[in-house]
Structure formats: C-alpha cells, structure tokens
Amino acid sequence: MGKFEYAPAPESRAVVALRESYGLFIDGDFVPGKDDGVFKTISPATEEVLAEVTEASPADVDRAVSAARRAYEQTWSVMPGRERAKYLFRIARIIQERARELAVLESLDNGKPIRESRDVDIPLAAAHFFYYAGWADKLEHAGFGPDPQPLGVAGQVIPWNFPLLMLAWKIAPALACGNTVVLKPAETTPLTALLFAEICQQADLPPGVVNIITGAGPTGRALVTHPGIDKVAFTGSTEVGKEIARAAGRKKVTLELGGKAANIVFADAPVDQAVEGIVNGIFFNQGHVCCAGSRLLVQESVYDQVLESLRRRLATLRLGDPLDKNTDVGAINSPAQLAKIRELSDSGEAEGAERWSAPCELPVKGFWFPPTVFTGVSPAHRIAREEIFGPVLSVLTFRTPAEAIAKANSTPYGLSAGVWTDKGSRILWMAARLRAGVVWANTFNKFDPTSPFGGYKESGYGREGGRHGLEAYLDV
Amino acid sequence: MNEAEGEPVTTVTIAGPDLRRFLDGLPGVDSVGAEARAAVLASRSIKTTAKRLALDLAISMIDLTTLEGQDTPGKVRAMCAKATHPDPTDPTVPMVAAVCVYPDLAEVAAAEVKGTGIHVASVATGFPSGRASLEVKLADVRSAIAAGADEVDMVIDRGAFLAGKYQLVFDEIAAVHEVCSGKAHLKVILETGELVTLDNVRRASWLAMLAGADFIKTSTGKVSPAATLPVTLVMLEAVRDYRESHGRQVGVKAAGGIRTAKDAIRYLVLVNETVGDDWLDPDWFRLGASSLLNDLLMQRTKLATGRYSGPDYFTLDS
Numbered sequence: 155m156g157k158f159e160y161a162p163a164p165e166s167r168a169v170v171a172l173r174e175s176y177g178l179f180i181d182g183d184f185v186p187g188k189d190d191g192v193f194k195t196i197s198p199a200t201e202e203v204l205a206e207v208t209e210a211s212p213a214d215v216d217r218a219v220s221a222a223r224r225a226y227e228q229t230w231s232v233m234p235g236r237e238r239a240k241y242l243f244r245i246a247r248i249i250q251e252r253a254r255e256l257a258v259l260e261s262l263d264n265g266k267p268i269r270e271s272r273d274v275d276i277p278l279a280a281a282h283f284f285y286y287a288g289w290a291d292k293l294e295h296a297g298f299g300p301d302p303q304p305l306g307v308a309g310q311v312i313p314w315n316f317p318l319l320m321l322a323w324k325i326a327p328a329l330a331c332g333n334t335v336v337l338k339p340a341e342t343t344p345l346t347a348l349l350f351a352e353i354c355q356q357a358d359l360p361p362g363v364v365n366i367i368t369g370a371g372p373t374g375r376a377l378v379t380h381p382g383i384d385k386v387a388f389t390g391s392t393e394v395g396k397e398i399a400r401a402a403g404r405k406k407v408t409l410e411l412g413g414k415a416a417n418i419v420f421a422d423a424p425v426d427q428a429v430e431g432i433v434n435g436i437f438f439n440q441g442h443v444c445c446a447g448s449r450l451l452v453q454e455s456v457y458d459q460v461l462e463s464l465r466r467r468l469a470t471l472r473l474g475d476p477l478d479k480n481t482d483v484g485a486i487n488s489p490a491q492l493a494k495i496r497e498l499s500d501s502g503e504a505e506g507a508e509r510w511s512a513p514c515e516l517p518v519k520g521f522w523f524p525p526t527v528f529t530g531v532s533p534a535h536r537i538a539r540e541e542i543f544g545p546v547l548s549v550l551t552f553r554t555p556a557e558a559i560a561k562a563n564s565t566p567y568g569l570s571a572g573v574w575t576d577k578g579s580r581i582l583w584m585a586a587r588l589r590a591g592v593v594w595a596n597t598f599n600k601f602d603p604t605s606p607f608g609g610y611k612e613s614g615y616g617r618e619g620g621r622h623g624l625e626a627y628l629d630v
Numbered sequence: 631m632n633e634a635e636g637e638p639v640t641t642v643t644i645a646g647p648d649l650r651r652f653l654d655g656l657p658g659v660d661s662v663g664a665e666a667r668a669a670v671l672a673s674r675s676i677k678t679t680a681k682r683l684a685l686d687l688a689i690s691m692i693d694l695t696t697l698e699g700q701d702t703p704g705k706v707r708a709m710c711a712k713a714t715h716p717d718p719t720d721p722t723v724p725m726v727a728a729v730c731v732y733p734d735l736a737e738v739a740a741a742e743v744k745g746t747g748i749h750v751a752s753v754a755t756g757f758p759s760g761r762a763s764l765e766v767k768l769a770d771v772r773s774a775i776a777a778g779a780d781e782v783d784m785v786i787d788r789g790a791f792l793a794g795k796y797q798l799v800f801d802e803i804a805a806v807h808e809v810c811s812g813k814a815h816l817k818v819i820l821e822t823g824e825l826v827t828l829d830n831v832r833r834a835s836w837l838a839m840l841a842g843a844d845f846i847k848t849s850t851g852k853v854s855p856a857a858t859l860p861v862t863l864v865m866l867e868a869v870r871d872y873r874e875s876h877g878r879q880v881g882v883k884a885a886g887g888i889r890t891a892k893d894a895i896r897y898l899v900l901v902n903e904t905v906g907d908d909w910l911d912p913d914w915f916r917l918g919a920s921s922l923l924n925d926l927l928m929q930r931t932k933l934a935t936g937r938y939s940g941p942d943y944f945t946l947d948s
Binding site for chain 1 (some may be wrong): 657659662663664667673675679684867899902907910
C-alpha cells in the first residue's frame, strides 16, 4: 500500500430519479408497448437492476415512424431554420443544466468512470447540439446548393459505448437539417436516451420530432427496414453494419463501424506524452471505442523505453467503482462483451503473444477486465487484426516510416490513426498515406463537434460532425 | 541524503559541445499533452482520511518563506515561531520542513530554529535575478552557509541558458555545489517563468542535475508565472528519469503561487502519480510558500471539527 491512498470519493446517486419502468417515447409522450415485452437494464459494475424498459415490437416501430412522419410533414420540415435552431439551443442548454444527472446516469448504466461521463461525454453532447443549432438557419451556406432540403424521417441505431454522445451525434444534425427521427439506443444502455426524451419534453420540442424506442436487435431491424424511413444512420459493429447496408434498400445510409487503429510512436516522439496518448488511446472508456488505438506501432529503437514507461504508467491506473471520481478504468459494459474480450485475449496467448496485465484488484461483482498489453504480436495474430473493443493493447514494432505505413494500413478497417513525432514534416507525410478517416498528431481520441469523423473501408461510410456531417441529413 | 545508498556517485563527463548535444537531444515535451495530463490529475478528488493525510504531509513539506526588502529580524523570528508551532493550540500539527530567508537573515533564522530539526534555507547567488559575477555569487553562498544556512537556494543564469551557453550555467552550478559540498544542501532554482517552454524546463532540469543539484526548484516567486502543475510535472519526470539513468535521487521544490490547501494537494497528487512514494517525503519534495500554511491549518481544523474558523483564529506568519 502506498503512502498516499485516496479515500473513496463517490459521486452522489441522489441527483438521478430512476423510474421503475420506462415506456416508449412516441409522439411526445411516454407510452406502453403494444406487446408486453420488457427487459431489464443493469449496472455492469454491480449487476444491480436499474430499471425495466419496454421492448418495442414492429407495431411500436410503426407507430413511432408514423409519428415522426406526421411531425416531419406538418411541423418540422416547414419550420424556418432559425426556429428549429431555438429548440436545439434550448436542448443544449438543458443538457448543460442537467449535466450531473446525465453523467451519473450514464456511468450507472454504462459502467464508464464518472470522470469521463462528466468531463467528456456530456459536455461534448451539449457541444454537438450547440454546434448544429448554429447551422440550422445557415444550410444554404454549407456548400450543398442554394436551398438544401431534408431527407425526411431518419431511423437511427446507436451503440452502448457513448450512449448520450452518440445520440447527440445522430439527433443534432438530423434535426438541424429539418429531419425528424426515430432513435433506438443500445439494449444495455437505454437510460440516458430516455432521460433525453424528458429533456425534449422540457424543451417543448413539438411531438413526434424525436421518438425514442427501446429494444434489442429485432427492434433495430424493424426500424432500419421500415418502409417509412428515408435515412438510416447506424453506429456499431461492422457485422451488423453490413447487414444494415444490405437490408436498407434504396434508403440513404451512413455507417460508423469498427476499427483497429494504429497508434504510431516514432523514436523522436515526446515520450511522456506519447505514453499518455497510448493510455488514452486504448484504455479510455475501457477500450470500448471504435477509434481506439488498439494497435501500438513503436519504432524498434525506442521499444524497450516506451514499453517500460507504459507499464509503469499502467500500474497507476485506478480501476473500480465507476461513480468514484478518482476512477480511471470502469466496468466492461456487458457479460457478452467481457466474454468476447476474454476469448480474443486467450487467442492472443494461444497464438504466441505475451500477455501482461496491470496489477489491479478486480471487484467481485460486475464485469471487469484489467488493462492488458500484448507484446510479441505478429501482424497475423487475431489480436492484431480483429477489433477487441476492450482494454487490450497489441504492441508491434516497425523500423522505417514506410514500414509503419504498410503495417498501419494492413487492416480491413480505416477509422483512425495516431502519429507521435516531434517532426512536423513527418506528420504530414504520414497523414497523407494513412488510410484512416481521422489522423491524430501527438494526441489521440480528441473529439470536437466542428471536426468530421468517419471511416474508410470496413469502418463505414459517411461523416459525422462538422459541416460534412450535414450532408448525411440533406438531399444532396 | 542526496545519494541513494549503495549507488555509485556519477562523475559527469559530458562537457562543451557534448553537453549541448545531450541537452538538445533530450526527448521533447508536448505542452498540450503535458497540460492535459496535469489537468486530469488536478481533478482528483481527495476526501476524508486521504485529505487529512495530505494536509499534514503538505505542512511538513513547506519551506516557510519570507523574501522581501522589508524583512527584519523581528519578522524572521515571528516566522520561525510559526514554523516550529504552526498552530499553538494543536500540538499534533507537524512542523514545516524549513524556513527560507535572504542570507543576511539566515543567522537570525538559524538561532530561532536551532535544535528543532527545521532546516534553514537561504537564497543566494544574487537572488532573484542572478545577475552578478561568479565571485560575488560564491561569496553570497559562503556568507549564507557561514550564517547557519544548511540549504542553499541558488538561481541559475537564465540569460546564459537562453543564449545557449549551457556550459556556463553548468560551471556556475558546479562551483556553487563545490562550496556547498558537505555543508549545505543545494537547491537550484530554474525560474521556469523565464525559461517559458517545457522543453527548456526539461533541459534546465537535466543541466542542474548533471551539475550536482540536490534539488531542482521551479521559481523564485518573483516572476509570474511561478510554479505551475505542468512545469512541476515535467520536473518530476526529469528527476525520475535521471535516477533511472544515473542512480541518484534528486528532490523537487515547487515554489511561488501555491496559496491554498487545494493547490498544495494537487501538487501532492502530481508527485504521487508521477514519481510515487519515494518522493512523498519532505526530504524529496518541498513547497515554497508563506500564506499556504494558514489555509492548510484552516482546512485541517475544518476536517477535525466540521466547522470553518475565520482567519482571525490562526496566527499571522509574522
């Protein structure tokens, strides 16, 4: 035990008023489902049941799409942009006002540390609404023609890793452009979306503009294949993304899928910050990040030094209660995800890579996986190719910039990459050759609503964020 | 206490152009990343038992300082009394680590704290600007030691450093170190507010350590900004790396601008999570401050009684 141990500093749960059960948010009201299907959402850190949520049936999806269609035709698409902007600004401000409540609820339902939900997820979600609110009355200046028109009703399916933030990425641009939406949050993290529904009520958003339906895969399938949907937006696994692309027919589709990003550290990198960047790249949000820097490529000449610094740094990570303000690494979101992480990690060992985990005690209840580093990884290993979506880093080496590029690009994915070097010209040379939607230089996992985000190859298509993000919701 | 036991003392062999190449070849510091890391650590929440421990640790690490033109023997005596009994009503409050004064008042301070274990630190070498000849600087150091100082806080020649004359800076530190040798502990003030970039902070830290510093210290307190979290982070990384490569542990002193208990605790968190237990000790980490002590005492009383007392319930520093 160290000299200076931090006492527990839990954020209070009292700020969140959880209901026992939640209906579907359709046409401005919470309504029961047509069937009796319900499911429970739990806290992955304790396995405590948080609430009962309605499983939307195809009939419910139909109701939600009809409500969205009505709102689109009668209200939202004909409302001047500056009026739509007022609602979006109002929603952004309410998110800020209720930030603590949203952060606590997000950490409860998702398992992520409160520091991340408080300092990253919720402020960024508000920022997205503020940013797209600003575009609502300026669409004719966005570069998509003199009078760009909305698409209609958007069916949006979002993942469990950044529940409210992904909701904001989807809903803010859709509404700014004049579309209405039916959104399905992930079945393991529906609660902040349902709280967002309350925020829509609080903001007096016209009924039907935003509809939130909860459920699992079948609900999502019913939504994206519904003939009343004009646009499908999906963030999630590549496997499901491919299925959606096939099922979507003639609908406009944007997909933000998996990744296996290379985080490339050159010998002349600012080493202490590079180590922070590696940690932030793969252990931020327990590695449940599609653009996570899951493949570390280190120049061989500094391999020992970087690995030693990295291990030393990982030993200081604090894993545990997501609601503790000093927690760095929270819980794995679900037993299914934990099983997947374990299976892939075991395959890494079986294929000959060397496994090292940070020394930390795992809580008995809940779903946990220690920050883990694999060395001696060959590009052919599964852990170097497949997305683990967990706190597992695969370390490879390279000798020259060209080799770094070849290794970084040798993946079916292409969502993000990181380059660490003190040499500006090398950053530009690398960025021009990396086939990735985002290239971070001397940083990683930095997000901003003004910056477009999206992938190459199997990481999906379409861009979210920035001016480019408008295109996905305009008829262009 | 400056040499890790059993470790060989390093003899410095790099000099002249090699010294320059070595310092310029140190890995760079990305200031955006360093500031972000410091900001994350500043958001740590230190409560209850951890806070109690941190407040006492911070008190025990203070170099209680007065460095004013209007300093008098009376003021220094009063400050020394405060240093030995920070809270006269509560004997459980630890003493501070040292008192820090100008050389001409070192004698007064030494007489006051004699036998308490509190160190007497004296600034020297033409503090704060360091603009004097080497003879004058060395005479300043000798007079401080003769007056009873067992710690010398010297300033580096920032002008020479910024002009790229690393060897000159090195030689001055080495000369002062020689004068101090066996008699006083040498703290080298980098005055990071004048070095400005974090790359310079890292270079100057290494330069000072290679030249024999027992401690590296952020600031004089006369230049703004004085100590900051990112600067202290980079200095802590430097002493960590230096011990790894040279086998000798060097202390760090953050000085200036640290006024509240909250600030002090942030520095302790920085030490804890950057270099760990080995530096969480008054022998290896110091806080140069004056008004900080009363805020620490106030927070300490609040933690013990659940109530805040007004500043009138705590004695003045002097």
